Structure formats: structure tokens, C-alpha cells
Amino acid sequence: SQTIHQWPATLVQPVGSPLSLECTVEGTSNPNLYWYRQAAGRGLQLLFYSVGIGQISSEVPQNLSASRPQDRQFILSSKKLLLSDSGFYLCAWDRGLLNTEAFFGQGTRLTVV
Amino acid sequence: SQQGEEDPQALSIQEGENATMNCSYKTSINNLQWYRQNSGRGLVHLILIRSNEREKHSGRLRVTLDTSKKSSSLLITASRAADTASYFCATVLRRGSNYKLTFGKGTLLTVNP
Numbered sequence: 001s002q003t004i005h006q007w008p009a010t011l012v013q014p015v016g017s018p019l020s021l022e023c024t025v026e027g028t029s030n031p032n033l034y035w036y037r038q039a040a041g042r043g044l045q046l047l048f049y050s051v052g053i054g055q056i057s058s059e060v061p062q063n064l065s066a067s068r069p070q071d072r073q074f075i076l077s078s079k080k081l082l083l084s085d086s087g088f089y090l091c092a093w094d095r096g097l098l099n100t101e102a103f104f105g106q107g108t109r110l111t112v113v
Numbered sequence: 114s115q116q117g118e119e120d121p122q123a124l125s126i127q128e129g130e131n132a133t134m135n136c137s138y139k140t141s142i143n144n145l146q147w148y149r150q151n152s153g154r155g156l157v158h159l160i161l162i163r164s165n166e167r168e169k170h171s172g173r174l175r176v177t178l179d180t181s182k183k184s185s186s187l188l189i190t191a192s193r194a195a196d197t198a199s200y201f202c203a204t205v206l207r208r209g210s211n212y213k214l215t216f217g218k219g220t221l222l223t224v225n226p
Contacts, residue, residue, distance in 0.1 A: 006155075034214065043201065043218030044156075090155055094214060098205070099144050099163055102214050104155035 002027035006091045006105025013112055019064075019078040021108050023091030026072065032096040033074040035066055038088040038107075050074060051096060086112045117145075117202040117217030125223040132189040134220040136202030137182075143205045145178055147187050150199045150219070159187075159200075194226045 006023045013019060025031055032051055036044040046059045048066035056066050063082050067075045074091060088109055094102040120135045136145070144163045148156040162169045162178045162185065169176045175188040189196055199219045206213050 032213075036216070044216040046213075046215060049213055088153070092156070092214070099161060101146060101158035101161060102148075102156075102203070104157070106155045107153070109153070 002093075002103065004091065004093055004103055004105045006108060008108060009106065010109045011111070013081050013110065015083055015112055016080045019076070019081050019085070019110070021076040021089055021091075021110075023074045023076075023105055024072055025074075025093045028093070028095070029071060030096070031072065031093040033068060034090075034092040034094075034102070035074065035076050036090040036092065038090060040087075044090065048076070081112045083112050086110055117204050117215065119200070119202055119217045119220040121220060122218070123221045123223070125225065126192055128192060128194055128224055128226050130192055130224075132192050132196070132222055132224070134187045134200050134222070136185045136187070136217055138185075138202075138204050138217075139183065140204075140206065142180075145176075145185050146203045146205070146214075147174075147176060147185075148201045148203060148216070150201065152198075156201065189222075192222075192224045194224050196222060196224045198222060 003026045034049045035047045038044050050056050050068045064078050088107050090107045091105040092102045117136050117138045146161045147159045149159050150156045160171045160176050162176050173190045178185045199221050201216050201219045203214050203216045
């Protein structure tokens with residue numbers, strides 16, 4: 001069966017520090033991978049999505065970047081965090097096919113102080 | 114930009130009542146999906162309706178899709194306190210040969226015991 005792992009669950013980082021959130025998927029190959037951010041009480045904002053290794057599409061200009069060094073690994077990074085980077089970050093995957101569902105990790109609560 | 118917009122933003126009902134949430138979208142879609150999110154957790158897929166379908170059932174859930182009005186509704190019958198969560202619609206947009214999943218802002222449903 002397929003599983004998705006996202007870590008850490010919570011993170012408190014000072015302004016200006018770097019960030020690295022990791023997401024891995026098991027049990028499938030060549031998934032679409034997604035990073036979403038959810039501000040408190042708000043909807044999901046799509047940050048990045050990837051249809052293959054090294055292929056990253058950015059949805060919004062921001063202080064973050066994403067990489068996909070392996071087929072089932074998706075990393076969200078920042079060189080210098082801003083206060084506005086605080087939020088709930090969710091990784092997800094789907095099969096990149098029509099009429100299939102997406103599967104989500106449990107999320108990372110990032111607080112920049 | 115957000116593709117789906119849920120309405121209402123928040124809904125509070127009593128246990129046993131039905132809950133109806135609506136979603137509107139802007140562009141043509143391949144399918145529309147509904148997800149549920151418990152507070153501070155990842156999203157869980159509930160149901161998918163294809164663009165050529167008008168209604169779909171799954172247990173206490175009923176989803177309708179009106180592509181002429183670019184809208185969908187999610188009905189939860191005989192609600193329970195455990196149904197308390199945020200509900201999101203998501204649309205699949207085609208990008209070349211691949212597909213991207215975009216979410217609305219969600220409806221926060223509170224079911225009072």
C-alpha cells in the first residue's frame with residue numbers, strides 16, 4: 001500500500017534561519033508531488049508541484065523553493081525564513097492521472113519567531 | 114489563484130440535521146473532488162465526481178455537479194458530532210499531459226451534539 005511521510009510535525013524557527021521540510025512517498029512510482037501552505041483558518045495555497053525528478057513548477061513567488069532529488073522525495077526549503085512563512089505545510093501526492101485522488105501527509109506546523 | 118470557492122465559509126448545525134456545502138469554480142474541469150480535514154491534520158479524500166456525472170453517493174454523502182453552472186454541492190445527511198471538520202472542494206486542471214489539483218478555501222462545519 002502507498003504511504004506518505006512528512007516531517008517534522010512541528011517546527012519553531014527564528015527569522016533568518018534556513019528551512020528544510022521533507023516528504024517521502026512509498027508504494028508507488030512517478031507520482032505527482034505537491035507542497036501546499038495553509039494559513040490559520042484559511043484554504044490551501046498550492047506552492048509547488050512536480051511531475052517528475054528535477055521538474056518543479058512554482059505557483060506563487062515567494063521566499064521558498066522546492067526540489068525533487070529522487071522520484072519519491074520532495075523537499076521544501078528556504079535560505080532565510082520570514083515571519084510570513086509561518087503556517088501549516090502539507091505535502092501530497094497523486095498518480096498524475098485523470099480521476100484519481102490525492103493523498104496527504106499529516107502536515108508540518110511551522111512557526112517563525 | 115483559487116479555482117474552487119466553497120460556500121458558506123462556516124456552518125453550524127445540530128446533530129441529526131443535514132449539512133449542505135457548495136463549491137463554485139471558474140474553468141472547465143476533468144473532475145471535482147471533496148476532501149475533509151480535521152483540525153491540524155492532513156486532508157482525507159471523500160468522494161470524486163467526474164465531469165460527465167451529475168450525482169454521486171457514498172454512505173451519508175451525496176455530491177452533485179452542475180457543469181453548466183460550474184458548481185458542486187456536498188450533502189452530509191444525518192450529521193454526527195464526528196463530522197465536525199473543514200471540507201474542501203478541489204478541481205483537477207489539465208496542464209499538458211499531466212494534471213494539477215487545486216483547492217478552494219473550505220467550509221468549516223461544526224456539528225453540535
